[in-house]
């Protein structure tokens with residue numbers, strides 16, 4: 001406060017001083033008139049005087065006060081921004097996550113502009129890549145005023161802090177359970193968002209809540225600052241597929257309504273995998289069943305522990321293929337092998353799934369985590385935009401087809417779920433007459 005004169009009351013003082021001067025000026029004129037003119041003329045002059053007096057007051061208030069108030073506000077903003085600037089500089093040092101090179105260059109340039117003004121350094125040589133990038137970033141700010149650069153710096157840090165805060169809500173670095181999810185653990189670190197299915201006591205069976213949470217986590221991951229996304233399971237299973245108790249919660253509209261709602265949910269769920277924009281990697285840590293296997297055809301890489309198995313027992317369950325597997329599996333392994341899995345329910349070992357192209361690579365269970373994470377961390381260091389665009393080029397050609405396949409599979413399943421074959425299979429499992 002003390003380093004600036006308080007200008008807030010200046011317009012008011014200024015108006016009163018001006019009024020005083022005008023008043024004495026007009027009084028002088030009017031005294032002259034009083035002496036020399038008739039009473040009738042005098043009253044007209046008095047009216048004129050009052051009118052001019054008020055007009056002058058209003059005009060003066062507008063002309064003088066607005067620029068002065070503006071000046072005061074600007075100076076206050078500059079003062080705030082100087083203080084905010086220092087805070088922002090400290091805040092940057094405390095950021096837990098690397099904001100990425102592009103942002104770091106922007107911060108550097110704005111800092112230099114704010115503290116030193118326009119770039120006057122000699123341009124570094126072409127081979128001095130880092131200093132040249134910094135110089136370029138600073139130089140592009142041209143003659144941007146120091147105050148504006150300061151303000152832009154503060155704004156950038158504040159947007160950065162809030163975005164990093166929201167991604168830090170998904171616990172960077174640790175596997176603590178996120179309060180945002182009931183059935184998942186979601187973490188983000190080293191450019192990798194990891195979504196872990198977290199119902200180990202139920203073999204990570206996917207209940208209705210988990211379907212919704214996976215969709216929510218994928219949507220968040222598609223927008224966060226990670227480069228790649230990983231899906232894995234907690235415990236000995238990757239996932240035992242659809243939670244068969246999902247079929248027991250029958251709404252007032254009866255089983256038809258249940259089947260219809262399930263088909264809508266499934267279509268939306270699979271649609272999220274079709275449309276996911278970043279590289280999506282499955283870490284299949286153990287056995288995988290049903291839908292957790294079929295959607296693997298929509299992943300960009302599948303790494304499996306040698307403990308993993310791949311089982312799609314749709315006929316046993318009176319059901320039919322989903323997750324676009326009726327299309328992707330045929331493309332991946334050819335019709336004969338796909339039929340063995342999808343129609344006859346043949347369970348594949350990790351080695352067999354790899355030989356047939358469903359799995360990218362198999363690792364010994366003892367070194368699975370270590371080896372795969374080393375690889376994923378290296379992938380996550382690749383330029384994220386290039387990865388995203390490459391995926392887009394690969395996926396775009398197929399997207400329309402995949403959505404059409406998804407819609408068709410869901411509509412067939414809607415019918416299947418109402419069949420005796422399906423209902424008996426579910427009842428048998430739930431009454432503990434059968435396991436797979």
Ligand SMILES: CCCC/C=C/CC(=O)SCCNC(=O)CCNC(=O)[C@H](O)C(C)(C)COP(=O)(O)OP(=O)(O)OC[C@H]1O[C@@H](n2cnc3c(N)ncnc32)[C@H](O)[C@@H]1OP(=O)(O)O
Pocket residue numbers: 201202203205206240241242243244245246262263265266289290291292317319322429434435436
């Ligand atoms: C709305 C969209 C619908 C999309 C449709 C998708 C189709 C599919 O995904 S089909 C595949 C459905 N999955 C199954 O049929 C698997 C059924 N589960 C089993 O056969 C066995 O549980 C197992 C072979 C996976 C494991 O057997 P194990 O003896 O080792 O363990 P359990 O004691 O059986 O399981 C422990 C615990 O977990 C429960 N559980 C396991 N899987 C499921 C499941 N898919 N649905 C519901 N509950 C499951 C199991 O009941 C046990 O629970 P309790 O300890 O409470 O008895």
